[in-house]
Every structure is written in structure tokens, then in C-alpha cells.
Amino acid sequence: MEEIILATILGGIAALDKTEAYQTMLSQPLVLGAIVGFFLNDLHAGIKIGILIQLIYLWVLPIGTAIFPDPTIGGIVGTFGFITLLRSFPDRSSSVLFFILIYIVVFSLFAGWTLIKQRELNLKLIRKADLYAEKAEVSKIYKLFFWGLLGSFGRGAILTGLGILGVFILIKPVIGFAAFLPEHYLAGIQIPLLGFGIGTMFHFFVKGKNLLWIVLGLSLGSAFILF
């Protein structure tokens, strides 16, 4: 229970970091995976799943008013779900990873939708700010600002709690039912994720003038592997 409470608080803080405040990239799945792994005493698994979720969502750009999935909450819920379900199904790590990944993709879309709704709700804050501006009531505008932050924290915390609940209500039974799926069938599920992540990196950095720099990177990587 303590772990779930910690995860929900982290969800609130990460949601703030993602949109409303500071933007330190604490909200990236890579960082969140390690933090959740640390809470759950399995840092190694946390980092591993954190990297995979980051690969899936490297493409997400919080640009302007674009609609995008929210991998922040998905990252916390996914890491939490992966590590706790591994305890229930220790010899079925590939199945756990597969179903958790499917869950993260769907859940992140839902989380992104809630972000849109929250931003629509924020319209009420700005309307109230207009009223307070008419009376030059500065202290009341301060309150609206804090409501904005609280709304974001609340969204992150509640969604994280719901997401973790969903892992136990939906995903755990599904993994139990899917026992007929041979483990070796899903054993290489990281491969398409890795390919998708590298495809995303190409999208960002493969430009004519960068080709030499990619070759330099390939050489440095090869040198690292060889020596």
C-alpha cells in the first residue's frame, strides 16, 4: 500500500513537471522507470522497462496545441505494473512485458485525453481571472494560479492510482488466462520496440549533413563494443 501511495504522489509531481511547472524532464519514462524501480526495490527492472517505454514515446513532442499521448503517467503505471506482476509470474517475464506494453499504449492515450479535458477546465480559471482583473484583486489571481497547479497534480495522482488499479483488475487476470501462449513466442518483444525507437531517432537526426556524424557514432559504438 505504501508503494501505491508513493507512486500516486510521484504521478502528481510528474504530471506537474510535464505540463504546468518546471519541465525538468523528471516526467520522462526513462527517469520515472528508475524512480519507481527504486521504490519497489528493483532498480534494474525499473531502468529496463523505463528505456523500453522511452523508446516507444521518444516521438512525443509537446508542441503547441497538438493532441498527444501522455507517457508520463503511462511510464509510472507501466513500470509499477511490470515489476509487481513479475512477482506474481516470475517465469513469464515476456508475457508480462507484452501485456503491460499493450496496456501502457492504451492507457497513455486515455491519459492524454484527460490532459485535454484538464486544459478545457483551465478555461474557467482564465474567465475568473478576467473578473478579478476588473477589480485588480491580485491575491485572488494567485489563488487561481495555485488551482491550476493543484488540478495538474490531482490529475496525475488520480490517474496513477486508477492505472495501477487497472493493472491488477485487467492485466493480471489476462496474463493468467493467456497461459497457453508459449513464452518463447513473445521472448523477442523488445526487438520491434527497439526498431521503432531507432526509426524515431532516424526521424529526428538523419539529415544529409549529419551522415558523417552518424558514421562517427557507429565507429565509437563499435570501438566501445570491441574494447
Added chain:
Amino acid sequence: MDKIDERDLFRLYLRSFFVQAGWNYERMIALGFTWILLPLAKKLYPAKEERKRFIKRHLSTFNANPYLATYAVGAVAKLEEMGTSEEEISKFKNSLRGPLGALGDNLVWMNLRPALLILGMILASISGVLGILVFWFLYNIHQVYLRARGLFKGYTLGLGVVSDLRSLYYPRMIKWISRMGAVFLGIFFVVNLNEKILERIENLIIFVLVVLLSIFGFKKNVNPNYVLLVCLLSYLLVKWIIVLI
């Protein structure tokens, strides 16, 4: 005589970390932007009527990249201090929206963030949590610097702040970050092309297929969620065909 001192600027700087509070689809960062400037309202406009007009003009629609919004904060602080007219301030803010958004998208979201994330993933897969800390510190050094530079340049240059945005400084920075990203991509590729992918021919086929499919999807602006789904399904399909064979 200056009415805004260094302490005020530092307050504005700290508050700039909350510029996106209350983000909404109608006026975007207007609420956060106004909140940042509120200490100036009290200082520059003791009369209630003037303060009211100050708050109202900054509650109008405004948007910028969160890290570069300090350019607008600094410049607006300077203009308010100089007693620039309301119309001119509004016009100035409107003229900054485009450059601040476009530069921020290109510099931070399209280059800095993905480049450092790739570095973070490489280091995390080699040295664990240390790699993640390196990513986090490197990224935040940049964001803290960008915010400070924006505020300083904005306040110093006032209406002329666009000259800094159009200088060679940022294009050079973007070029070098993009090159670093390309190097990290090369390293990531080699480090992750592990035995698991190379041990079986079907794994290699899936890997190459998915990379090509993703590149094609991004080029054609297909929703990446669908691309990912197709990638996962392709994997399952290839595995299934191999089981049948």
C-alpha cells in the same frame, strides 16, 4: 531611474519555471505569464486603475516555448518599466509568439531533448542509474541557462530582443546539438544491435522491417501509435509464420 532591481529580476526568473500553469486552449500561457509579472504590477503601478489595466493586458492570449518565454518576460518588464503604451506592448507580445514558439520547438523539442534522451538511454543501459542522472543534469543545465539568458537578454534589449533570437547563436547551437544527436544515434544503434537480434535470422528481419516501417511512417506523417501497433503485429505475424513452418 530604474524601478526594477536585480532582486525583482531574480523573482521573475524563479517564477518563470511555472509559466505554463493554467495552460488552456483559448489563451494558452496567459495565466502563468500574468502570475510571473504580478510582483511588477504592485511595484510599477501603485494606483488601482493602472494595476487593473496591467493585469488585463497580460491576461490576453500568449504562447511561447516554456524555456524561452523568459525572453518575453524580460522584455515586457523593461517595456512596462519604461511606460510603453498598452498597444505597443500588445503588438510586441504578438510579434514574439511566432519566433519564440518556432525556435523553442526546433531547439528543445526536436533536438536537445531527443539527443540527450538517446545519450541517457545509452548510459543507462551501460551504467544504470548514473546514466539517467547524467541525462537529467545535462538537460537541466541547458534549461536553467536558457531561461536565465532569455530573461537577461529580454530585459537588456527590450523591444530589440528579436535581434538576439535572429542572431547566429541559436542556429549554431541547433546544428551542434543535431550533430551530437546523430553521433548518439550511431552509438545507440551499435550498442543495442545485440546477440538477441543477430542470433536468429527472423529477429534480424523483424528488426530491419520495423526500422524501415517506422521511418516510412514518420516520413508520411502517419500517427506513430498506429505505426507502433503495426510493428508489434508484424512481430507476432512473423513469429506465427515461423511456428507454422
